[in-house]
Structures are given as structure tokens and as C-alpha cells.
Amino acid sequence: MSDRPVMIEFDDVQKVYPNGTVGLKDIDLKIYDGEFVAVVGLSGAGKSTLLRSINRMHDVTSGNLKVDGQSIVGYKGKDLRNLRRSIGMIFQDFNLVDRASVRRNVLSGKVGYYSTWKSSLGLFSAEDKQRAINSLKRVNMVEKLYTRVDELSGGQQQRVAIARALMQDPKIMLADEPIASLDPLTTNAVMDDLLSLNKDLGITVLANLHSVPLAMKYADRIIGLRAGQLVYDKPIAEVSEDDFAEIYSESHPVTGGAVHG
Amino acid sequence: MDKDLIPKRTFVQKYHVKGLVGTFIFLLLLWGSAVMTGVNWGEFFTNLDQFFDLLSRMAHPAWDYTNIVIQPILETIQMALIGTTIGTLIAIPFSILAARNLIKNAVVRGVIRFILNLVRTLPDLLLAALFVAIVGIGSTAGVWTLAVFSFGMISKLFYETIETIDDGPLEALRAAGANNVQVVVFAVVPQVLNSFVSYFLYTFEINVRASTVLGYLGAGGIGVYLQRSLSSFRYDQTAVIVIAILLIVIVIDSVSNSLRERLQ
Structure with a gap:
């Protein structure tokens, strides 16, 4: 992967919440352009914090964070909004407006x-209205264009959320537990959508996942977090299922997990 | 059996001490205030014959008065509608600034809420007296009274509604690079619009009722006629006005209720 340009770079990033909880600790990490990276770890290990520090939905306490070569830790106002509009994000609970139509939700992705x-x-341009239709076609949801979101199933809502994020024309897609609220069948549909963004459109994808088998099926690379620290980082070819006992064990202390450059 | 598995209740829980003490304090206060204000139950009932006298005089409404009443009744409704609308329009920005989930700055929120609390402590009759003194006798004073009154009430109902919305869409919009106004337009408004319309109708209902009395202080509408008929002891005319107000309030209440139910 190192032949590709670096898309996201964490340099000694620390995050401590105001109540003293450690969110991230000594994170050094490079994500390359076009990678599909799965982030695994227990609840509270810092997966969400890691993702949200990339689009500055959370601020880091210290260290440097670069996106596409630019340090983003000092961004404010317009710079910050421009950063965020170049990064798509989807969420465990979809975060759509239930009472609005699919069309309005998808168009709202473009407001930045x-x-x-x-x-x-x-006053959205005709081009963006067409783009909304194209985004929905990509996730096979175009027939629901005028449907209200609260009439859709969970899996359909997540795909609308992906279409909304696609409106941003993102370089990076952050997926925070995208399938945690879904049944196994729709899980595959949503993961396939994410994979196609990655392979067909070249969007760098970072997905927090609870399921190791899913991470192994879809990702190019798996990183593991434990108590805010990076304890595992391997390309998919070198991953074996036994590796994960350590990341997911509650009682054992971290015993020098294989950190891969 | 598993009797020892059931947790033991404390003495306070077992004998409902809190509820009993609360009831006792309430009864004590009731008795105390009756004694202090010198409520005389005997007097209350000995004056009943006057009440029945009034009722019998009102029992023969002067129906020909109806034509005269229609115009001021319509004026009353117009006052309520304009006043509620003005109050609502001013309330919207205030309610956004007072909502905890939108404004993280506690100082801004505190100042706004303090203003809103101040406005709400002013009774509508006091406001009416104030506006009659400022803009003079007439329905303009009534409109301003109802505008300020609705502003106080609606802004509280609105910001409490905003605070109950799902924060998820707000987060999604921020993550997509939306600015604060765009977050409100795309993530807050669609979530609160129905409740806002519902509260608008509810306030309109209350204002129609309130504005019937405001005329008493010279603030226009049907109240002026109510006061005139009472002070000239024309209880037959009073009866017509009371019946007209009753009808209007019932009609507006039922229309607004059915609209609000459909909004749910």
C-alpha cells in the first residue's frame, strides 16, 4: 500500500476527555489513499473517537493529524466546514431526518x-438534483426518492445515508458501526455498497466494525484499538482469526500486539 | 421459596411516608390559607339569591343585539390571529437561542431565558393596561398585548420542543460541513415543524379566549361591549355576548383540536 499517497496521518495523537477518560493514546497511524480499513476493538476502546477526530467532530488533545497532506488540528470556521464536506460519514443510527423525504435527506448532504x-x-442546482438520483441509484434506492424516511427499513435507511454522504463527493468515508443496527441480510447489502465506493470510486473507507469475520471479508487492512491505543495493524493477507483474542480480551493486559507499519 | 431474594423496603418506602407527609402538608396549607383570607362559607351561600337573580335576568337574551355583536367578535378573532402570528415570529429566533442542544454557550442561553422568564411573569391584563396607556384605546393595544403574551408562552413551548429532538441528524449535517443556520434549516426545522404548528394553534385558542376579556381595559374587541352591557345593567345583552363568545371558543377549539390531532 505504501506506493500510494498518504491520505490520513496520525502523529502522536492523544485525546483525553474533560472527565479524564482516555480516548486516544499515542496514536501513530498512516492510512493510504484508496484503502478500505476496518477498525476493531471493544466498546469504549476509542474506535469512534479515532473516526471523529479525522473530521474534527472531536478535537484531539495533542499531536498532529493530517488529511491529504494538510494539518487539520487548527482548522476553524470555513476551513473546518470545507474539511468536513470532503469527508463523508455514516452512523450506527443512520442519523436521517425521519419526517423528511429521501430526496431532501440526500440533498442535505450537499449543503456544505x-x-x-x-x-x-x-435552491439546489439541476446538476445536484441529478446527482442525488445517481447517488440513490448506486445504492439501489432510487425508487424510494419521494418516500418519507420513517417508512423505510433500517437497511434502506443506511443506504440512503450512504447516498447522502456520496453527495459530498468525498475523498474519505467514515463509517461508525454502520451495520450494528442491521440484520445479517441487510448487513451484506450495506457492506457491499461501501466496498463498491471503495473499489469503483476510489474513496478511502474507514469503518468501525464489531464483527471480525466482516472485517476480514471486506477490508484491505485491519487495525485494532484497546483502551485508546493502537494494538494491532496488519494488511488483510497477514491477518489470522486467532489474532483477535487479544484485542477482545477483557482481563489480560496488552502484551505487545503486532503493530505493523 | 425465594423470599429472601426480594429486596427489603425501607421504612419510608413501606409506609409511604413521603406521600402521607405531602398530603398532610397540602391540607394544612389549604386550611391555613382559608383562615388567613377569612373565607366565610356562610356568606358564600347567603348571596346565592343574587346570583340566581342575575341568571334569571340573563335568561331572556336580547336576540336583536346579535347583529351588533358580530363585528366586534370578528375583530376579537382578528386581534388574536395577528397577535399570535407576531408573537410566534419573534419567538422563533429566541427559542433557537434558548435551546440547550443548539446553543452550547451557557451565558447566551441564560440571558435569553431570563428575558423569556421576565416576559412570562407579566399577566396579560397588566400588558393590556400598559399598551392601552402607550398606543391608546383600541384593537392595536389588544394586538400588542396578545403578541407579547404569545411570545412569552410560545418561545418556552418551542425551545422545550427543540430540546427533545433527535440529535443524530444534527451531527450528520455538521459532519457534512453545514453551518449553524443550515443545521437548523435541514435538521431541526423538519423535526419540530409539526409541533410548532400545533403550539401555534393552541396559543391562538388561548388568545381568542383571553382577548374577549382584554376589551374590558379598552384593548378592543368584544370585551368592550361586554363591559358596556354590564355597566349599564343590560344583562339581556350580556347574555347574547356570553353565548356568542361561548360558540366562537367552542368552534375554534374544536377546529384547532382536530387540526392538531392530524399533525401528530
Whole structure:
């Protein structure tokens, strides 16, 4: 992978929450352009914090974080919003507006590219309206264009959420437990969608997953977190299922997990 | 049996001490306030004959008065509608600034909420007297009274509604690079719109009722006629006005109730 440019770079990143909880500790990590990286670990290990520090939904306490070569830790206002609109994000609970139509939810992904008044009046360009349809086609949801979101199943909602994120034309897609609220069948549909963004559109994907078999099926590389520390990092070819006992064990202390460069 | 598995209740829980003490304190306060204000139950009942006298005089409404009443009744409804609308429009930005999940700055929120609390402590009759003194007798004073009154009430109902919404879509919009106004327009408004319309109708209902009395202080509407008929002892006219108000309030309540049910 190292022949590709670095997309995301963590340099000695620390995150301590105001209540003293350690979110991230001594994170050094490079994610390359076009990689599909699965992040595994127990609840509370810092997976969400890791993802949210990349689009600055969480601020890091110290250390440097670069996205596409630019340090993002000091971004404010317009710079911060421009960073965020270049990074798509999907969530465990989909985070769609239930009472709005699929179309309006998908178009709302584009507001970062519009002025306040234009977006508030709903003056989206014909091009973006077409883009909304194309994004929905990509996740096979275009027939639900005018349906209200609360009439959709969980799996359908997550795919609408992916379409919304696609509106941003993102370089990076962050997926925070994207399939934790879904049944096994829809899980595969959503993961296949993410995989196609990665393979067909070249979007770098970072996905927090609870399921190791899923991580092994879809990812190019698996990293493991434990108590905020990076304890595992291997390309998929070198991963064996036995590796994960350590990441998921509650009682054993960290015994020097294989950290791969 | 597993009797020892059942947790033991404390003395306070077992004998409902809190509930009993609360009831006792309430009864004590009731008795105390009756004694202090000197409520005389005998007097209350000896004056009943006056009440029946009034009722019998109202029992023959002057139906020809109806034509005169229609215009001020319509004025009352217009006052309520305009006042509620103005109050609501001003309340929207205030309710956004007072909502905990939108404004993280506790100082801004505190100042806004303090203003809202101040406005809410002013009774509508006091406001009416104030606006009659400022803009003079007439329905303009009534409109301003109802605007300020609805502003206080609606902004509280609105910001409490905003605080109950699902924060997920807000997070998603922020993560997509939306600014604060865009977050409100795309993630907050669709979640609260139905409740807002419902509260608007509810306040309108209350204002129609309130505005019937405001005329008493010279703030326009049907209240002016109510006061006039009472002070000239034309209880037959009073009866017509009371019946008209009753009808209007029932109609508006039922229309607004059915609209609000459909919004749920």
C-alpha cells in the first residue's frame, strides 16, 4: 500500500476527555489513499473517537493529524466546514431526518457546498438534483426518492445515508458501526455498497466494525484499538482469526500486539 | 421459596411516608390559607339569591343585539390571529437561542431565558393596561398585548420542543460541513415543524379566549361591549355576548383540536 499517497496521518495523537477518560493514546497511524480499513476493538476502546477526530467532530488533545497532506488540528470556521464536506460519514443510527423525504435527506448532504440562503430556500442546482438520483441509484434506492424516511427499513435507511454522504463527493468515508443496527441480510447489502465506493470510486473507507469475520471479508487492512491505543495493524493477507483474542480480551493486559507499519 | 431474594423496603418506602407527609402538608396549607383570607362559607351561600337573580335576568337574551355583536367578535378573532402570528415570529429566533442542544454557550442561553422568564411573569391584563396607556384605546393595544403574551408562552413551548429532538441528524449535517443556520434549516426545522404548528394553534385558542376579556381595559374587541352591557345593567345583552363568545371558543377549539390531532 505504501506506493500510494498518504491520505490520513496520525502523529502522536492523544485525546483525553474533560472527565479524564482516555480516548486516544499515542496514536501513530498512516492510512493510504484508496484503502478500505476496518477498525476493531471493544466498546469504549476509542474506535469512534479515532473516526471523529479525522473530521474534527472531536478535537484531539495533542499531536498532529493530517488529511491529504494538510494539518487539520487548527482548522476553524470555513476551513473546518470545507474539511468536513470532503469527508463523508455514516452512523450506527443512520442519523436521517425521519419526517423528511429521501430526496431532501440526500440533498442535505450537499449543503456544505451552498451559501446559507441558497440552501435554506432549497435552491439546489439541476446538476445536484441529478446527482442525488445517481447517488440513490448506486445504492439501489432510487425508487424510494419521494418516500418519507420513517417508512423505510433500517437497511434502506443506511443506504440512503450512504447516498447522502456520496453527495459530498468525498475523498474519505467514515463509517461508525454502520451495520450494528442491521440484520445479517441487510448487513451484506450495506457492506457491499461501501466496498463498491471503495473499489469503483476510489474513496478511502474507514469503518468501525464489531464483527471480525466482516472485517476480514471486506477490508484491505485491519487495525485494532484497546483502551485508546493502537494494538494491532496488519494488511488483510497477514491477518489470522486467532489474532483477535487479544484485542477482545477483557482481563489480560496488552502484551505487545503486532503493530505493523 | 425465594423470599429472601426480594429486596427489603425501607421504612419510608413501606409506609409511604413521603406521600402521607405531602398530603398532610397540602391540607394544612389549604386550611391555613382559608383562615388567613377569612373565607366565610356562610356568606358564600347567603348571596346565592343574587346570583340566581342575575341568571334569571340573563335568561331572556336580547336576540336583536346579535347583529351588533358580530363585528366586534370578528375583530376579537382578528386581534388574536395577528397577535399570535407576531408573537410566534419573534419567538422563533429566541427559542433557537434558548435551546440547550443548539446553543452550547451557557451565558447566551441564560440571558435569553431570563428575558423569556421576565416576559412570562407579566399577566396579560397588566400588558393590556400598559399598551392601552402607550398606543391608546383600541384593537392595536389588544394586538400588542396578545403578541407579547404569545411570545412569552410560545418561545418556552418551542425551545422545550427543540430540546427533545433527535440529535443524530444534527451531527450528520455538521459532519457534512453545514453551518449553524443550515443545521437548523435541514435538521431541526423538519423535526419540530409539526409541533410548532400545533403550539401555534393552541396559543391562538388561548388568545381568542383571553382577548374577549382584554376589551374590558379598552384593548378592543368584544370585551368592550361586554363591559358596556354590564355597566349599564343590560344583562339581556350580556347574555347574547356570553353565548356568542361561548360558540366562537367552542368552534375554534374544536377546529384547532382536530387540526392538531392530524399533525401528530
